[in-house]
Amino acid sequence: xxxxxxxxxxxxxxxxxxxxxxxxxxxxxxxxxxxxxxxxxxxxxxxxxxxxxxxxxxxxxxxxxxxxxxxxxxxxxxxxxxxxxxxxxxxxxxxxxxxxxxxxxxxxxxxxxxxxxxxxxxxxxxxxxxxxxxxxxxxxxxxxxxxxxxxxxxxxxxxxxxxxxxxxxxxxxxxxxxxxxxxxxxxxxxxxxxxxxxxxxxxxxxxxxxxx
Amino acid sequence: xxxxxxxxxxxxxxxxxxxxxxxxxxxxxxxxxxxxxxxxxxxxxxxxxxxxxxxxxxxxxxxxxxxxxxxxxxxxxxxxxxxxxxxxxxxxxxxxxxxxxxxxxxxxxxxxxxxxxxxxxxxxxxxxxxxxxxxxxxxxxxxxxxxxxxxxxxxxxxxxxxxxxxxxxxxxxxxxxxxxxxxxxxxxxxxxxxxxxxxxxxxxxxxxxxxx
Numbered sequence: 520x521x522x523x524x525x526x527x528x529x530x531x532x533x534x535x536x537x538x539x540x541x542x543x544x545x546x547x548x549x550x551x552x553x554x555x556x557x558x559x560x561x562x563x564x565x566x567x568x569x570x571x572x573x574x575x576x577x578x579x580x581x582x583x584x585x586x587x588x589x590x591x592x593x594x595x596x597x598x599x600x601x602x603x604x605x606x607x608x609x610x611x612x613x614x615x616x617x618x619x620x621x622x623x624x625x626x627x628x629x630x631x632x633x634x635x636x637x638x639x640x641x642x643x644x645x646x647x648x649x650x651x652x653x654x655x656x657x658x659x660x661x662x663x664x665x666x667x668x669x670x671x672x673x674x675x676x677x678x679x680x681x682x683x684x685x686x687x688x689x690x691x692x693x694x695x696x697x698x699x700x701x702x703x704x705x706x707x708x709x710x711x712x713x714x715x716x717x718x719x720x721x722x723x724x725x726x727x728x729x730x731x
Numbered sequence: 732x733x734x735x736x737x738x739x740x741x742x743x744x745x746x747x748x749x750x751x752x753x754x755x756x757x758x759x760x761x762x763x764x765x766x767x768x769x770x771x772x773x774x775x776x777x778x779x780x781x782x783x784x785x786x787x788x789x790x791x792x793x794x795x796x797x798x799x800x801x802x803x804x805x806x807x808x809x810x811x812x813x814x815x816x817x818x819x820x821x822x823x824x825x826x827x828x829x830x831x832x833x834x835x836x837x838x839x840x841x842x843x844x845x846x847x848x849x850x851x852x853x854x855x856x857x858x859x860x861x862x863x864x865x866x867x868x869x870x871x872x873x874x875x876x877x878x879x880x881x882x883x884x885x886x887x888x889x890x891x892x893x894x895x896x897x898x899x900x901x902x903x904x905x906x907x908x909x910x911x912x913x914x915x916x917x918x919x920x921x922x923x924x925x926x927x928x929x930x931x932x933x934x935x936x937x938x939x940x941x942x943x
C-alpha cells in the first residue's frame with residue numbers, strides 16, 4: 520500500500536480562527552525555519568543556540584530542533600538506515616512547519632548531508648520561509664576539533680556511514696547563507712544570521728537614528 | 732531489533748541557554764498541553780479552537796494540533812491499524828512536548844479513544860503539564876449532529892473501526908475536566924477551561940479589584 524492511499528479521505532482541515540498571520544502580528548515578528556547544515560563539528564548547534572539566545576533576548580519566540588533532542592523523542596524509533604534518515608528529516612521538516620505555523624522562529628541543526636533530503640525539507644516548508652544556512656568548516660578542522668570524539672570512532676570503523684569519512688557530505692549549491700566557522704568568530708557568525716533575518720523582513724529593522 | 736537498541740549512543744542533549752523557564756518568563760504565562768478527548772462530533776475541535784481564540788486575544792502563545800492537520804503532515808505515512816494509531820498518538824505527544832518546551836499552550840484535539848494511548852501521552856509529557864479534558868457528549872447526540880457524515884458511513888459499514896459504532900470509546904476515569912457539550916454552551920465550556928488554567932496557575936489570575 521503506498522503512502523498516498525493510506526491517507527484518510529475523511530480528514531479535512533479545520534478552519535482555525537487563530538492563524539499564523541495573527542500570531543506574527545501579536546509577536547511583532549515573522550516566523551521562519553532556519554535550516555543549519557554542515558559536517559559534525561562544524562558548529563551548527565553552537566551557532567543555532569547563539570542565534571537563539573540573541574533573538575530571545577530581543578523578545579522573540581524561538582526554538583531549536585536538533586538531532587539530539589529529536590532522536591530521543593519524536594524519532595526515537597528510527598535508526599540510521601537510508602530510509603530511516605529520510606523519514607527522520609521528513610518528520611523534522613513537518614514539525615518545523617507546525618512550529619512555523621505556531622509563530623516560532625525555528626532553528627534546526629542537523630548534518631543533513633544529502634541534497635535530496637534538504638530539498639525535501641525545502642519542499643515541505645512554504646516558499647520563502649525556509650532559510651538554508653551552510654556552516655562550512657574544512658573536514659580537517661572538524662576532525663581536529665572532534666568535540667564528541669566521533670571522528671576518531673569513525674576512523675576506527677566503530678561508526679559506519681559517518682559523514683565526511685565514510686559517507687559523503689553534499690555541499691549546498693545555493694544556500695541562503697554560507698558561514699565559514701573556521702575563520703569567523705561566533706559573534707560575527709551570529710551577526711551575519713541576524714542581518715539576513717533583517718534583510719528578509721523576518722525581524723523588524725532596527726530603529727533608525729533621528730536625523731536632527 | 733528493538734527500539735531501544737536502535738537509538739544512537741552518540742547522541743546527547745545539547746545544553747541550550749534558552750530554556751522553557753526563560754520562555755515562560757518572557758511570555759508571562761506558563762505552557763501546557765491541553766489534551767481534548769471525546770467522540771467524533773463531541774465538539775473537541777470547536778472547543779479547542781474557541782479556547783485558543785480567547786487565549787490568543789489575551790496575548791498568549793497557542794497552537795492547536797488536531798487529527799486533520801497532523802494526518803496530512805507529520806503522520807501522513809500512518810494508516811488506521813492499531814499499530815499506526817498508537818504511533819500516531821506517540822508522535823503527537825512528542826510534538827506537543829516540543830511545543831510545550833517552546834513555551835506554547837498546546838491544545839490537542841483527537842478522539843484518542845483508548846486509555847492506554849492517553850496514558851502514553853500523559854507519560855511522555857512532564858507531570859502537571861498534561862491536562863486531560865473530556866468532551867463528553869452522548870453517542871446519540873453525536874450521531875444526530877453527524878457534522879461530517881461519518882456516523883452514517885460507519886453505520887453503513889463504509890468506515891471500519893469507527894469509535895462509538897464499531898470500536899469502543901474508553902471514557903477517561905479521572906480527567907482533569909469533564910465538559911458535557913450537549914448541555915453546556917460553547918461560551919460556558921470555554922470559561923470552564925480558562926478557569927481550570929487559572930486554578931493551575933498556567934494563566935495569571937485576573938487583577939483583583941482594589942478594595943478602596
